[in-house]
Amino acid sequence: MKILVAIKRVVDHNVRIRVRPDGTGVETSGVRMSMNPFCKHAVEAAVQLGEAGHGDEIVVVSIGPKAATDVILTALAMGAHRGILVETDAELETLAIAKLLAKVVAEENPDIVLLGKQAVDDDSNHVGQMLAALTDRPQATFASEIRVVGQGLEVVREVDSGRETIAIPLPSIVTADLRLNTPRNAALPMVMKARSKPLAVRPVAEFGVDLTPRLTIEKVSPPPERMAGITVGSVAELAAFIAEDVSQMEAL
Amino acid sequence: MSVLLIADHDRGALSPATARVVSAASQLGPIDLLVIGQDTDTVASAAAKLSGVAKVLVAEGVSASDADTSVIERLASGYQYVIQSAGSVGKDRMPRVAARLDLMPVTDVVEILGANRFVRPIYAGNAFQTVTDNQIRHVLTIRASAFRAAAGGNDAPIEVVDSAVTSAVRLIAEHRTESDTPDLATAQIVVGGGIAVGSNFQLIESLANSLGAAIGATRAAVDAGYAPNDWQVGQTGKIIAPDLYIAIGISGALQHLAGIQGAKKIVAINSDPDAPIVKLADVALIGDLFEIIPQLIAELDKAGLKH
Numbered sequence: 315m316k317i318l319v320a321i322k323r324v325v326d327h328n329v330r331i332r333v334r335p336d337g338t339g340v341e342t343s344g345v346r347m348s349m350n351p352f353c354k355h356a357v358e359a360a361v362q363l364g365e366a367g368h369g370d371e372i373v374v375v376s377i378g379p380k381a382a383t384d385v386i387l388t389a390l391a392m393g394a395h396r397g398i399l400v401e402t403d404a405e406l407e408t409l410a411i412a413k414l415l416a417k418v419v420a421e422e423n424p425d426i427v428l429l430g431k432q433a434v435d436d437d438s439n440h441v442g443q444m445l446a447a448l449t450d451r452p453q454a455t456f457a458s459e460i461r462v463v464g465q466g467l468e469v470v471r472e473v474d475s476g477r478e479t480i481a482i483p484l485p486s487i488v489t490a491d492l493r494l495n496t497p498r499n500a501a502l503p504m505v506m507k508a509r510s511k512p513l514a515v516r517p518v519a520e521f522g523v524d525l526t527p528r529l530t531i532e533k534v535s536p537p538p539e540r541m542a543g544i545t546v547g548s549v550a551e552l553a554a555f556i557a558e559d560v561s562q563m564e565a566l
Numbered sequence: 567m568s569v570l571l572i573a574d575h576d577r578g579a580l581s582p583a584t585a586r587v588v589s590a591a592s593q594l595g596p597i598d599l600l601v602i603g604q605d606t607d608t609v610a611s612a613a614a615k616l617s618g619v620a621k622v623l624v625a626e627g628v629s630a631s632d633a634d635t636s637v638i639e640r641l642a643s644g645y646q647y648v649i650q651s652a653g654s655v656g657k658d659r660m661p662r663v664a665a666r667l668d669l670m671p672v673t674d675v676v677e678i679l680g681a682n683r684f685v686r687p688i689y690a691g692n693a694f695q696t697v698t699d700n701q702i703r704h705v706l707t708i709r710a711s712a713f714r715a716a717a718g719g720n721d722a723p724i725e726v727v728d729s730a731v732t733s734a735v736r737l738i739a740e741h742r743t744e745s746d747t748p749d750l751a752t753a754q755i756v757v758g759g760g761i762a763v764g765s766n767f768q769l770i771e772s773l774a775n776s777l778g779a780a781i782g783a784t785r786a787a788v789d790a791g792y793a794p795n796d797w798q799v800g801q802t803g804k805i806i807a808p809d810l811y812i813a814i815g816i817s818g819a820l821q822h823l824a825g826i827q828g829a830k831k832i833v834a835i836n837s838d839p840d841a842p843i844v845k846l847a848d849v850a851l852i853g854d855l856f857e858i859i860p861q862l863i864a865e866l867d868k869a870g871l872k873h
């Protein structure tokens with residue numbers, strides 16, 4: 315089986331972000347970047363499928379600037395076999411990303427495409443679903459367990475009412491939730507080895523996709539600041555506050 | 567300007583999120599409310615009562631993202647907007663619909679500024695984007711917690727639409743969390759527990775019961791198996807906007823705060839005076855939750871707050 319994993323380089327999830335004072339966006343220069351956490355779970359899932367004898371080849375693809383080579387190397391060190399960087403310095407919308415990935419899927423023809431369920435920068439949660447629509451493949455989003463069963467997959471999904479298990483045929487698209495697995499930290503020898511694995515850098519123009527944005531971002535603003543509150547000294551005072559607050563609530 | 571809005575429902579009941587999304591979307595135009603799935607009778611009649619709904623459309627029988635998408639896609643050409651709540655079903659389906667229609671969706675909308683101007687959070691709610699959607703049609707998901715519910719009293723007509731589609735996906739099993747507490751995403755009061763609560767989540771449940779509140783949990787508590795995953799509040803869990811959030815043994819990590827930004831009041835109970843949540847709570851009590859919670863329940867009962 316061939317598995318394609320799409321990964322994104324984002325501001326590290328531990329960094330407290332800062333909105334630029336002029337409202338043009340979030341400060342990203344000089345900020346630590348890393349692989350989107352959800353993508354890391356997707357890579358780990360692919361590597362585990364491989365280790366269980368279900369992945370003959372694992373290809374990782376990232377769309378972004380030259381610097382995104384970092385996150386591809388991380389994925390290669392985790393156990394992926396080959397990398398593709400679709401190089402662009404532009405900030406692309408998720409629809410354009412999905413269209414580019416659809417081209418990669420057409421070239422590579424993988425049995426499974428794994429993606430993170432969302433990226434922690436734009437929090438969109440779109441790309442897997444859009445890719446599924448564009449490639450006309452079934453999707454299993456928010457996966458917390460993936461099993462190969464017969465000619466297809468059984469996937470446990472995290473949904474609002476709890477969890478559900480679905481069966482989908484291959485080829486298909488799966489997006490990873492955090493509980494899917496615990497991503498490994500690649501040992502140094504793997505990191506060294508990753509540098510010798512094939513990594514193709516391809517300019518975005520090669521794919522012939524219309525990348526014109528459909529949305530205009532007028533401004534980016536920080537959330538309203540919360541006023542610092544008070545610390546009470548006893549349970550009775552806390553109870554009084556809660557009782558007062560509840561009595562003032564409007565009925566819904 | 568007309569709106570095709572897809573209802574959220576579960577086990578024959580209309581989700582409270584839908585009334586809120588209807589009220590948000592009624593700013594954009596008259597709404598045709600589409601009910602897709604099984605056991606739609608009570609759902610459709612509840613939907614018909616919501617003010618702002620022009621008619622209810624029923625597509626009986628489908629309930630997988632690929633099949634639903636084709637039903638919605640078939641209907642979409644008649645509408646300016648295709649909308650659902652930003653719950654797990656809307657998140658699964660709407661980007662798929664958008665890609666089919668060659669549209670870029672705007673998701674998790676928390677404010678509608680005009681016919682094509684919307685506000686949505688990014689970076690776990692640490693920033694907000696104001697976007698203008700320059701497309702001819704708009705695919706949106708709306709955060710129910712950011713809006714008030716539409717009023718009832720309407721009596722919209724109900725119409726059955728063609729729903730003949732096939733799905734590649736088969737549902738094998740559902741693993742539900744049974745609880746008679748209110749819906750977390752739309753509850754007015756939420757009591758949240760962190761990893762510090764340990765296997766004593768029944769403490770959190772007792773407090774929630776005395777307040778008629780829903781129960782939330784941190785990812786750490788869910789990962790440790792102390793609480794079911796559908797109680798998770800935060801960037802990757804549910805986004806809530808209660809009037810009152812009581813955070814018990816919760817540190818207040820960025821990703822958790824992302825889920826409670828809309829809370830009007832926050833109460834923190836934590837043994838650490840330097841925990842981030844204590845710094846932004848309206849009221850904090852420093853101490854051991856295992857001592858505080860039973861006393862608090864007793865005090866609230868004394869104050870006549872027993873539900």
Ligand SMILES: Cc1cc2nc3c(=O)[nH]c(=O)nc-3n(C[C@H](O)[C@H](O)[C@H](O)COP(=O)(O)OP(=O)(O)OC[C@H]3O[C@@H](n4cnc5c(N)ncnc54)[C@H](O)[C@@H]3O)c2cc1C
Pocket residue numbers: 327351352434759760761762783784785786787798799800801802803804814815816817818819820821822825835836837838841853854855856
């Ligand atoms: C990509 C990503 C997404 C994430 N998404 C989410 C999400 O959606 N939701 C979420 O919640 N987290 C999420 N997390 C995890 C998040 O970063 C934190 O790890 C988590 O919220 C911490 O949970 P906690 O507050 O229960 O635990 P801790 O941070 O360990 O805090 C425990 C708190 O309990 C207090 N305490 C201990 N004992 C007692 C006692 N006896 N009485 C009173 N107080 C006590 C401590 O002082 C401390 O403040 C995400 C992380 C990542 C990387």
